[in-house]
Amino acid sequence: MSQERTEGVVMRGVDFSETSRIVTFLCPARGRLTCIAKGVRRRKSALAPVLDTLNRVELGYYWKENRAVQTLSDATLLDGFSGIKSNLEKAVHAAFPLEVAYKTARDNEPSHELYAALVRGLEGFARFEGDVKAYTCWHVLRLLTAAGFAPAIDMCAKCGAPVGQRPGFVYDGGTTCGACRGDVRLSPRDYDVLRALLENSQSCPEATDVSAVFAVLHRYASRQLDTQFRSLRVIEEMVG
Ligand SMILES: [Zn+2]
The missing domain is CATH 1.20.1440.120 (Recombination protein O, C-terminal domain)
Incomplete structure (x- = not known):
């Protein structure tokens, strides 16, 4: 497992479990990248508005080969359009x-x-x-x-x-x-x-x-x- 950073556009988000959200980004090198954003559905999560659909963000994630859903570590907003x-x-x-x-x-x-x-x-x-x-x-x-x-x-x-x-x-x-x-x-x-x-x-x-x-x-x-x-x-x- 390695940690990677990239920029990406939030294309889709689906709620998952009580506190998480599955977010799909388009990224230049990884193409379509799906990550689980843990804790993002908790009240006052600072990450929730960053992962709004359409946003261009910089994101960090833990990459593991052959895994369909990667784990998001952090994200910051670059452009909310x-x-x-x-x-x-x-x-x-x-x-x-x-x-x-x-x-x-x-x-x-x-x-x-x-x-x-x-x-x-x-x-x-x-x-x-x-x-x-x-x-x-x-x-x-x-x-x-x-x-x-x-x-x-x-x-x-x-x-x-x-x-x-x-x-x-x-x-x-x-x-x-x-x-x-x-x-x-x-x-x-x-x-x-x-x-x-x-x-x-x-x-x-x-x-x-x-x-x-x-x-x-x-x-x-x-x-x-x-x-x-x-x-x-x-x-x-x-x-x-
Ligand atoms: Zn013809």
Whole structure:
């Protein structure tokens, strides 16, 4: 057993026993890292607010090979992303990229690119003043790209031809040309929005009215990662 330190983002926490909590972090070198935080559910625990979901923290833990749950020794807050948590619409939407990160990361697998995409996206979101849904699409596309799941955008995912004037989209791979049958047709305007969101890797481009693109991305991510996203149900129920 060795003691290690790293920074990480709190992706999920589940209460365990009377006093403990199982917390899952995304870390650059360890990927998805699950730790037991003992005593954190006791009243007045100083650690409890540090381990709030979404927080970027520095953590220490005892690492033991082949153990599914490591033991947390301490954690300090680096960034609580108050610009996200103080805004209900942002807080609800941020759960989607967080869930994408959770589901693309692997236990004990270096995830430097995914981690950087998650943190940079959250930092930008805290300051962002434009369309929250557009930003969420952009952030999810950054994470999917970092994890190797970027959709096809210029060439048809089915036949490889240029996408052309009648774009469509297939959840197995990305955009399609007019000759191939996709799962859904995209308006040329929505295609342009999706393309701008995908291709601007440095910052979220200006975009509004992205409901159709958001729905396509949601289904695409579900198919690619073979999962249902709980966060999307919450988004629909709380902010539509
Ligand atoms: Zn085609």
